[in-house]
Amino acid sequence: MPGNAMHIRARLLIGLATFFDGFDVIAIAATLPLLIANWSLTPGQIGFLIAAPSVGQLVGALLFPALAERFGRLRSVGWSAGIIGLMSIACGFAPSFEIFALLRIVQGLGLGGELPVAATYINEVTRAHGRGRFVLLYEVVFPIGLMVSNALGAFLVPRYGWEVMYFLGGVPIVLFFVLRKLIPESPRWLAEKGRLGEADAALSAFEARARQPLPPVGDTSAFDAMTARHPRRRVRDLVGRAYIGRTLAVWMLWATCGFIQYGLSTWLPTVYKTVYHAPLQLALNLAAGASVLGVVGSLICAMVVDKVGRKPVINVSFVLCAVSLVLAGVFHASTVYVVATFCALAMGFLACGFITAYVYTPELYPTSIRAMGCGLGGAWLKISAIFAPGLIASTIGSGNLSVAFYGLAVVPLLAAVTVFFLGIETKGQVLEELEV
Known part of the structure; x- marks a missing residue:
């Protein structure tokens, strides 16, 4: 299908949900220094405040994809x-550490559920060529x-407060x-559920906005044979013989x-x-600089992923992330600017x-x-997020962060090895061609 305005609308609206998923999940970083001062939080409470939303996100990451399989992708993203x-607004009125943490846990349900379902929807309405x-x-x-x-x-935050x-x-x-009024449901999901009339209507909504004439329908016999050959999969098949290698690579990733x-x-x-005694404004600015490199890295990745493939991008980026973290550990006793540079490169x-x-x-x-x-x-992702903050929390009191940086570096290195040996390459293939 040629590019069309409905694809753009879907990307913008689903993207708005994903944008605020990122916005809300990291808002704690900018507000945490003031929350610590306002509520006199201990290192243990700080670690809990960071990790607690991940409990909700863990539940959400399992709940909302299940809802998406049953009720549709768009309903799940909307919910x-x-x-x-709603929970973000409520957090702004939280009067205490306990209530704030509880609201963040509930918000975590949505934060954990939105990303995987949104990624599923966008993949399902995108053609194979240039999908990455x-x-x-x-x-x-x-x-x-x-x-x-x-x-x-x-x-x-320094001017108007954390709220x-x-x-x-x-x-x-x-x-x-x-959401559901402005873009159509995934035609693939509707067809999978046997709702072929609705699937055709959803597909027509995309076709009607095509900027070029639609190409003629090609020979579909190969896909008909593919559909007949592959049985309908169930959740248990994720850890069955057919998909266990892919699943282990995904989990580690x-x-x-x-x-x-x-x-x-x-x-x-x-x-x-706390460790380098930087003023609050400087600390926030350095953290913001790291996130800028995250956007730059993401844009570069989007430009090359269809040319070099998914696995090379993942493996090279994770190895370089590990190297940057090792260097942060080696030079942890240097100035805040040196450490911040290596941390920004890692991010x-x-x-x-x-x-x-x-996409992978x-x-x-x-x-x-x-x-x-x-x-x-x-x-x-959420399980690791629950335990990861404790690694930094256990070292922040001593001021020696080298052990934390070395420990963090091991993780992306292991992931690169796992994806290299267990993952498959998927660039340029129609989704149905990747079934086993």
Whole structure:
């Protein structure tokens, strides 16, 4: 299908949900220094405050993909966006540490559920040729959300207080009301459910907005034979003989992203302020700089992923991320600017592998289990996010961060090895061709 305006609309609206997923998930980084001061938080409470939303995200990463398989991709994204927005606004009114943490856990349901279902939908409405670039240019809104959150946090929090970040994070509640009215459901999901009339109508909604004449329908006999040859898969098949290698690669990939993202980026402003005694404004600015490199890395990745393939991008970026973290550990006793440079490089390289996961994971599974495959991958991200903040928390008191940096570096290195040996290459192939 030629490019069309409905694809752009879908990418913008689903992208808005993903943007605020990134915005809200990292808002704690900019607000944490003030929350620590306001509520006199201990290191243990700080670690819990960072990790607690991941409990909700873990549940959401399993719940919303299951809802997406049963009720549709758009319903699931709309419900998760509504929870994200409503709970963000409520966080801005939280009077205490306990209530704030509880609201963040509930918000985590939406934060954990939106990303895997959104990635599934975008993959399912995209043609094979150039799919990596199309999907990643959509997914780049997540690191942009991280960057904007850090940048606005650096500007707004010192001037207007921590609450303003959570009031801004309430925007996605609008999507709960308008999403299904403005873009069609996934034709692949509708067809999988036997709702062929609705699938045809959804497909026609995309075709009607095509900027060029539609090409003639080709010979579909090969796909008919493919459909007959491959049985309808169930969730248990994710760990069955056919998909276990792919699934292990996906789990390690997502766990690594969660471990570094939550074990490092959410702590950076606090580490710069507490360990290196940087002023609050400087600490926030340095953290914002790291998120800028994340966006740059994501854009570069989107441009090359269809040319060099998914696996090379993931493997090279994760190895370079590990090298940057090792260098941060070696030079941890240097100035805050040296450490911040290596941390920014690590976050930039991580972003390349992280964003590739959003196009790579849905490509590995058939339609019947695609959302759950993505959800289980996202669940491993949340599991690692629960435990990763403790690694930094255990070293922040001593001021020696070398052990933390070395420990963080091992994780992307292991992920690169796992994806290299167990992952498959998917570039340029129609989704149905990747079934086994």
